[in-house]
Amino acid sequence: MLYSHVTLLMLRVMDVVTKTSVQQSARMLVAEIPGDIQIGALFPMHRQIAGAEGCGAIWEQYGIQRAEVALLTIQELNKILPFRLGISIRDSCWTERIAMEQTIAFLREGVTQCSCCQTAGCQKKANPVVAIVGPAKSSTTIAVQNLLQVFRIPQIGYAATTTDLSDKEQFGYYLRVVPSDAWQAMAISQLLMHFSWTYIAVVYSAGNYGEKGFEAMERLTHAPGIDVCIAHAQKVKTIGENEEFENVLLVLNELNPRPQVVGN
Template sequence: MSNMFCLTAVSILYLPVLLFEAFVLSKGKYERSVVPSSASRLVARMDGDIIIGALFSVHHQPSAEKVAERKCGEVREQYGIQRVEAMFHTLDRINSDPNLLPNITLGCEIRDSCWHSSVALEQSIEFIRDSLISIRDDSEGSKWCIEGVPSSQPPSTKKPIVGVIGPGSSSVAIQVQNLLQLFNIPQIAYSATSIDLSDKTLFKYFLRVVPSDTLQARALLDIVKRYNWTYVSAVHTEGNYGESGMEVFKEIASQEGLCIAHSDKIYSNAGEKHFDRLLRKLRERLPKARVVVCFCEGMTVRGLLMAMRRLGVAGEFLLIGSDGWADRVEVVEGYEHEAVGGITVKLHSREVSSFDNYFLKLKLSTNTRNPWFPEFWQYRFQCRLPGHPQENLNYARNCTGYESLEDNYVQDSKMGFVINAIYAM
């Protein structure tokens, strides 16, 4: 789908990718959609004897203006819908295998974290409520507490979760773990790589299927040394992922004699004026510090690329990005020219062909267990579903329901880790 060239891996776990050298990605752009209010707090459930909870970023995080309202952004395919479907697909495979868990059926409860700590905590509280519904009050006989009301009968539908998969962001994962461990609920992360999460004295119920950012910081420095860059600027995303990762990078950079011209931080959902101000500060270090090492989430990188276009400085900087950027098309879509020459690293993970076979056959009329699917379908194909509760009025064309997901399809680069986390639970 894109023209990019792979470099030799500098670590067995990381693969640097040189992006867009003299080429530009194919257009395939989507218009920005407004998330219908009815889709803001939907929950996907799959019945089973044992229930696994999951937090996926089905929508982008709230904009700076919408944080107080906890109103999430637009729907996400790779980080959201694909991961929801990966959960369903993996549990289907486990339940159909008579050798894995005979006579036991796994189910799930999937909630939207919106890549934001306040939303994730709100949804985690719902997980905890489900886990506490079977607590009995024996002071006045055997009673169950259901939705805050005493009952002589146990709840018939909800079951406590045995653990939580996710969320994706390190900063959000730390907030969620601080809550879950109070109730002895285990958590397995598929992309939270912060070094701080390795501290078992603080996060005793936390596990992950990815390495910490110590190795990634080393990989970024190896790239800088490989091209003999000795004077660079450094930017990181405000939050645990960027801060802890950049701290390690600076520490080992000083040991290797690398000079940091300017260091700064910014929120992923910061406004345009904040990104413009950051970019002006970086320009003050030109032409010596043209290379910018960015230990950033993907949307932080996108914010920088957008600022480059607004200020007309495309080509003045060369970005070295962490795995938050990796090879994600959504980060550079529409701003390929500004990203030319950038180098990123990503966690090494093979594509999961069985997921492609499953996902690409999904149809709007038959996929009823994913409550966010109608919203995604409209966004994906830029059409509307007349009369549907999630109808998006921003689109003029009506959906036929026979559109193909194979068009412009790209599998989530961390799909293998999401599936590994489910099996690990």
């Protein structure tokens, strides 16, 4: 089983490596503060292109602002720490393939460091990363964790909320700092009870986050004491075209009687 898992992982890594091209060099740029101990970070500096795994427009709120906060936090911590903490920030572009590509770049740097300078012309490289923060999306985080745990590198999730990542047997090197979707589903069910909404439609996104969240909410609607009917459930692409969402609205408007709409 372990051999099969590692084999599939290596095939995935090779797929990522072979798709790397010169045109991707712009997103391989790194924002870095060097330190005695170096951590890595994956933020979506660019949006994902709809229907593709490429980098689109700059994403200020989810990427640029988070990177700026991370850099400022490191600078403030270095004022009080007895050692110098460093950070290397890379762009995940909100896609699984690019996040894997950037993670491989972190790992590649870690195994190509020179430990000391023995000649006058040698320049010691930055320290390898000891842990990685991010990425943001649940499915992307799982892909990165599957790679990092092979090398026993810890990963800290700041936004991924899928319940799968709470499984310590499967993801032993992952630490989350946000609640899982199970709590979100409980909060939604309490809102339904508070407003006496017993007939609902659910719109959820494709991928681990939306699908697992819907499964958790579906289980809660069948729990004792909760009388809620899911009249319609619609899965949409994480990054879809306007036409897709317009079709969803048409379907919801045709439902009779019209249910309350819950998004996930």
